Amino acid sequence: MSAITTLNGSGELGNVKWTALSDCRALIGRHLRHLIRMPEKLVSATLMPMGFVVLFGLLFGSVISVSGGSYQEFIMAGIFTQVMMTCVPNTAIGTVEDLRNGLVDRFRSLPMNSAAVLVGRTAGDLALRAVTVLAMTAVGFAIGWRIETGFFAALGAYAVLLLFGFTMSWIGAVLGLVARSGEAAATMPSLLLMPLMFLSSAYIPTGGLPGWLQAIANWNPLSAVVNALRSLWGNPAATDASVFTVQYAVPLALGWMALILLVTVPVAVRRYRRAVAR
Amino acid sequence: MEFAIQAEGLRKAYGDHEALRGVDLAVEPGSVLGVLGPNGAGKTTIIRILSTLVEADAGYAKVAGLDVTQQPNAVRSRIGLTGQYAAVDERLTGRENLELIGTLHHLGRSEAKARAADLLDRLDLVESADKLSRTLSGGMRRRLDLAASLVADPVVIFLDEPTTGLDPVSRTVLWGMIREQVKRGVSVLLTTQYLDEADQLADRIAVVDSGQVIAEGSPDELKTKVGGERLHIRIAESADMPEIVGRISTATTATPLVAEDGCTVSIPVDTDFACVSTVAAALDGAPVEVREFAMRRPSLDDVFLALTKNSDEKERTVA
Numbered sequence: 001m002s003a004i005t006t007l008n009g010s011g012e013l014g015n016v017k018w019t020a021l022s023d024c025r026a027l028i029g030r031h032l033r034h035l036i037r038m039p040e041k042l043v044s045a046t047l048m049p050m051g052f053v054v055l056f057g058l059l060f061g062s063v064i065s066v067s068g069g070s071y072q073e074f075i076m077a078g079i080f081t082q083v084m085m086t087c088v089p090n091t092a093i094g095t096v097e098d099l100r101n102g103l104v105d106r107f108r109s110l111p112m113n114s115a116a117v118l119v120g121r122t123a124g125d126l127a128l129r130a131v132t133v134l135a136m137t138a139v140g141f142a143i144g145w146r147i148e149t150g151f152f153a154a155l156g157a158y159a160v161l162l163l164f165g166f167t168m169s170w171i172g173a174v175l176g177l178v179a180r181s182g183e184a185a186a187t188m189p190s191l192l193l194m195p196l197m198f199l200s201s202a203y204i205p206t207g208g209l210p211g212w213l214q215a216i217a218n219w220n221p222l223s224a225v226v227n228a229l230r231s232l233w234g235n236p237a238a239t240d241a242s243v244f245t246v247q248y249a250v251p252l253a254l255g256w257m258a259l260i261l262l263v264t265v266p267v268a269v270r271r272y273r274r275a276v277a278r
Numbered sequence: 279m280e281f282a283i284q285a286e287g288l289r290k291a292y293g294d295h296e297a298l299r300g301v302d303l304a305v306e307p308g309s310v311l312g313v314l315g316p317n318g319a320g321k322t323t324i325i326r327i328l329s330t331l332v333e334a335d336a337g338y339a340k341v342a343g344l345d346v347t348q349q350p351n352a353v354r355s356r357i358g359l360t361g362q363y364a365a366v367d368e369r370l371t372g373r374e375n376l377e378l379i380g381t382l383h384h385l386g387r388s389e390a391k392a393r394a395a396d397l398l399d400r401l402d403l404v405e406s407a408d409k410l411s412r413t414l415s416g417g418m419r420r421r422l423d424l425a426a427s428l429v430a431d432p433v434v435i436f437l438d439e440p441t442t443g444l445d446p447v448s449r450t451v452l453w454g455m456i457r458e459q460v461k462r463g464v465s466v467l468l469t470t471q472y473l474d475e476a477d478q479l480a481d482r483i484a485v486v487d488s489g490q491v492i493a494e495g496s497p498d499e500l501k502t503k504v505g506g507e508r509l510h511i512r513i514a515e516s517a518d519m520p521e522i523v524g525r526i527s528t529a530t531t532a533t534p535l536v537a538e539d540g541c542t543v544s545i546p547v548d549t550d551f552a553c554v555s556t557v558a559a560a561l562d563g564a565p566v567e568v569r570e571f572a573m574r575r576p577s578l579d580d581v582f583l584a585l586t587k588n589s590d591e592k593e594r595t596v597a
């Protein structure tokens with residue numbers, strides 16, 4: 001054994017960062033291969049969101065109006081966010097699948113970093129979502145959505161969006177490890193997230209809501225993400241731009257996501273360390 | 279001497295169900311221990327504790343000289359695990375599966391590739407190496423699964439019911455692969471529900487039932503404990519049984535044992551094969567319809583019946 005595998009106090013192998021990285025890279029590779037081999041998944045991950053954009057943008061765009069721009073421009077951030085939430089069931093189902101077929105037992109019997117399997121899956125799902133986002137962007141442009149800001153702000157918005165998807169994936173990983181059933185893991189989040197979605201600024205301008213509802217909708221973490229996207233893309237805001245949650249949407253969104261990751265990542269990794277196939 | 283696997287007083291409870299109730303095991307380097315037991319005996323739980331997947335509630339275990347709870351990662355780099363359910367990634371090819379395992383063992387890219395190619399070759403999987411694992415047959419998948427546990431040249435391998443559900447041909451192939459590993463000096467702990475599998479492969483057998491080792495020994499020792507081969511005679515009418523038993527008793531010194539159905543009688547044969555012809559001669563011309571006249575090895579059922587009966591008797595004599 002070489003020097004890098006000397007034992008530290010707890011008796012574990014020394015914390016060698018680069019092996020953790022190579023573990024993650026290997027497992028991300030595994031999931032990218034999966035994507036290539038499941039063209040049907042790629043289709044469902046692009047066609048459905050594209051349909052969403054057309055449906056919401058064109059149908060609602062003709063009946064709802066917002067100040068400071070078109071409804072199409074307003075709603076894109078909402079649709080992007082909504083679609084990113086499908087990372088929850090997606091990752092949950094994949095995690096359950098790994099538990100079912102005994103792969104987790106095999107991975108856990110290897111001298112590898114225990115977070116790598118989850119990183120591989122969440123990052124793999126993120127790659128799929130990046131394709132989704134590209135497809136949606138194209139359709140969005142076709143129905144009249146425009147980015148009004150510069151290159152870096154626009155790129156920042158995409159980064160926020162993908163980070164949001166990544167965060168949702170970790171929630172999915174926790175759910176999958178806890179529920180251990182694909183169906184439960186898929187239905188639980190929609191029950192939870194649907195009300196959150198409609199009580200946010202995703203589809204409606206919050207300025208017109210009654211006071212208490214407006215407070216909820218403004219402080220909703222989903223609203224933070226949606227508001228951040230709108231401000232970075234220069235799209236119409238959900239309410240008066242001087243409102244605190246709109247003005248500081250980007251730091252709020254980043255704060256929310258950091259908080260969620262700080263909770264879900266350790267919980268998922270701890271759960272995973274004790275998980276065995278059944 | 280340092281054991282390849284050594285476990286003492288392993289206990290594990292799931293809720294208030296005790297899966298293991300104090301298990302002791304020892305495996306000498308380069309030997310095979312067969313853990314034999316029925317469904318729910320605790321075989322998988324033993325393997326999971328020894329392969330660092332599950333922590334025991336009590337007791338301690340060393341694998342390859344390392345404590346499984348203190349140095350799990352060091353243990354993991356020295357073992358190979360083939361779980362009860364074939365753990366292959368169905369959406370990767372066989373080759374990709376093995377290369378992934380090699381990479382996760384930190385062998386380095388080219389070494390991982392080389393080992394994968396070598397194993398595919400040795401385990402006769404070359405033809406299907408680049409097909410998606412999903413399309414492989416159960417037997418090939420199991421072989422690939424075993425290959426995956428051999429990627430990093432482990433010194434100890436754990437095999438949880440490696441041949442359950444395989445046809446006789448695949449079974450024999452897998453047995454050969456396991457023997458080859460033993461020849462290279464690898465120590466093996468395998469679980470099985472089949473006595474003949476343990477008999478074929480194991481140097482020593484531990485019989486577990488309800489989370490306890492109820493017997494341990496070499497296959498021969500266990501067989502003598504259970505009794506060796508028996509001659510079974512089945513007749514059409516139970517009314518004729520006294521006649522048959524009488525004839526057997528006069529012809530041989532063995533004590534005939536009549537089964538519960540009243541139509542089958544058996545006598546131990548062990549190595550005294552002459553008694554087979556003696557009994558055959560004694561039955562010749564008897565006014566009885568003999569349906570079956572056959573030698574039978576003890577089945578797992580017999581082993582359990584005999585062993586649990588023994589322990590019952592011991593308890594009774596102690597009491």
Ligand SMILES: Nc1ncnc2c1ncn2[C@@H]1O[C@H](COP(=O)(O)OP(=O)(O)OP(=O)(O)O)[C@@H](O)[C@H]1O
Nearest residue numbers: 292296297315316317318319320321322323324362
């Ligand atoms: N994760 C778990 N949660 C609850 N109970 C469990 C768990 N794992 C095992 N058990 C219980 O512990 C007992 C021993 O299980 P184990 O899987 O070790 O048996 P086994 O000998 O491998 O059986 P089989 O031949 O069916 O594979 C069983 O009664 C089982 O129901």
Ligand SMILES: [Mg+2]
Nearest residue numbers: 321322362438
């Ligand atoms: Mg089992």
